[in-house]
Amino acid sequence: MNKTLLGYVPKESPIYFIHPFVKLYFLLVVSLFPMFITQPEVNLFIMAVILLLMIWSRVDLRILRIYVPVAIAMGWIILLSYTVLGGTHPEFELLAKVLGIKIYWERLRDGVVVYCRILPMIATMVFFLTTSRERDVIVAMRSVRIPFVVTYVFAMALRSSGMVLEDFQIVRQAEQARGFDTTGKSLGYKIRKYVMYMIPLFALSLRRTEEFTNALVARGYAFTGEAAKVKRADYILTHYSFKLHDGILVALISILFIIILTLRYGYNAFSLDSSLLINWLYQILR
């Protein structure tokens, strides 16, 4: 199994045949689709497609288990903020009054729409993170000629976050070894005390910064000045070549995007009035 940013992918997987740039492009463009689609069923369909893509890439789906409670919690939060906290709107249709709180149809409907928009956007993000290794992100950026400084800072951020996570584990254990126990305490207590962890993490990072900088200098790297203007050979790009299927995929994604925009603005497709799901929901709740 190869570890990706957010999960694991087996050593044999079709996803490796795709150029990292395509993956990044997919993330950036497809996550915009829901912005132009109001019909929840279409958005849910997009999410289903992405899940299928994850299965096709042979991602270890157990990682999704973590996201189910998150998705559910998020759903409730959206629902509540759109209904209970929605306020009084006499222009809307009142569905029910629960404990003095007015539940309006329009608000409920909007909540459902927003939720169904967010789901595929998050799914695209998760798909990207579970199928990309750190190196893929960097290759994707370099292949579109983003300045090296930017990609390098990004790479360093990835590297440091990895180190910070490792440190965090040890710091947690060190505190426990001195009797620090959060079992059974309130959430507020936990949050207050977790701030403590930041201090050793900062101290460790600070100490490491000096060595890290020295290492960079010793490798001849400079962020500015003459030395920074050197023409880089970009060796790692030599491992990745943009193939025909990559080009086709990029074209496909782009065409899809244009189609969606055309349908939306030219033909007023994906609107709420023609949404089967919304209409069905309305019937039930009335």
Place this chain on the structure above:
Amino acid sequence: MVHLIEIENYSWQYLNTPQEALKNINLKIEQGSFVGIIGPNGAGKTTLAYSMDGLIPGQYRGLKHGVVKIRGIEVEEYPRGRLQQMVGMVFSDPEAQFTAMTVEDELVFGMENLGMSLPEIRERLEWVTELTELKHLLLKPPYEISGGQKQRVALAAVLAMTPEVLILDEPTSMLDPVSRKRVFEVLQKLKQSQNTVIVIEHSLENLIPLADRMILLADGEIALDAETGEFFQRLDLLLEKGISPPGAMRFFYELTQKNLYHGRLPLTVDEAAALLRGAA
């Protein structure tokens, strides 16, 4: 004659510190030599190493007296990047040196910084992974390899830049004995191909068989600078300055103190065992 490294009457005091970290350093190092620098913590070994690489005064503020020249040119006068290519430096913390997200990227980083071309990079990469036995680790990210492997990567990454001299500052202090041995194995190969290597170490057992010359640094000054065999005949001075010699050597030293032995102190277990057999 232009020495590879020439340090004359050099002293350095870090900003806001009460005393000089290094004083009266006079040192000449020639191409092809393998030098070991030892001394208690705080003696100034790292300061000396950084001075030879331009990190001091480049990255640190302080007061400098005297001259540090690499190939006849003072360290401050080198254009940025040029000195770092000539003097390769390996630090002691394997974590802090790994700046990229895969081993291969790490190895190639320095070469790209120098503007080497793709064919040059490929060639050096091949050579360096062969030398340090890293072929099977090339695509691995830092969190999947051990500290010892990371140090070999650091060593390889620096070697890939074709430095004229390699300085290693306590490269194995954070490693377990196995990883330590593997790092020294690479150093041995380098010695055989007559690279110029300067190693700062506490692990004398591994260092002694490789070093032609040893320098003792204590309280910021060079207390002893001699060819290895001669160096360890002055064990009394080494002990006084807080150096703990390897067991076999210490044993013969104690015998000498008791007038039971009058020869040269053995540098390795092999030599010591041979001496005991010879005497039996």
Place this chain on the structure above:
Amino acid sequence: MNTQTPFIRVSNLNYQYPDGTHALWDINLEIYEGEFIAFIGQNGSGKTTLSKCLNGLFKPTSGDVIVEDLNSKTSSIVQMVRRVGYVFQNPDHQLFNNNCWDEIAYGPRNIQLPEEQVKERVEEAAQVVGLPERYFSEHPFFLSKGLRQRVAIASILALRPKLIIVDEPTTGQDARQSFEIMDFLKDLNENHGHIIVIITHDMPIVAAYARRVVAMGQGRILADGPTAEVFKQTELLAQTFLEPPQITQLAQRVQDLGYDPGTLTVESMVAQHIALRARRDNP
């Protein structure tokens, strides 16, 4: 020693990390009062994992770790740390209070001791580690490495655990500093009644200070016994990529001449040499 009840009894301990790696296999171990033990083994052999099971940081996947009367599976961290202390290798991983006093007081406060007792413990611990009073109000971050290590140890001592585990006490230290910290641990063991367990690769230090050695490899105990006995088992040590200290290696190389293959110190080697010469000169 075997007639007493052990301070810690480990039975059939198995430990698996959350990601599935099986780190410890069927560990059986007993630790008694007054012992000074070294856990040795290559990186990944399980010595650190085992130590963290001993103080309850890790709960066994199966098997038991019983400390006095407490079973680590059913006891809280707070109960365990009063008996087993763990000093981490890098003091920076644990120091976070604004001054040394609060740092050392942190442990006692966590176990809910009244403030006068906390004061007593802090003063006692500071005295044992030799931390001068003038450092009490200093921020630990700015102290030297050696002082930070002492503050870290003091903060564990303040909990008054009977058993203290120290992770890599001599890594990165020079000879004098190594002896200082080890002599200090020896003092804790001989004069203050603590059981000391050190996790280390430093074989000469093990030879000089540890009376018992537990050698681990691939999650199992390969050898467990008095230091000299374990050091004689060179093939076993080689399995976990370890070598005995140089003086022991020398003795082993010339054991056919009469030297003890379990020699641990230069002094002992010298004494043997003198005795052997005497015997040779006066047959």
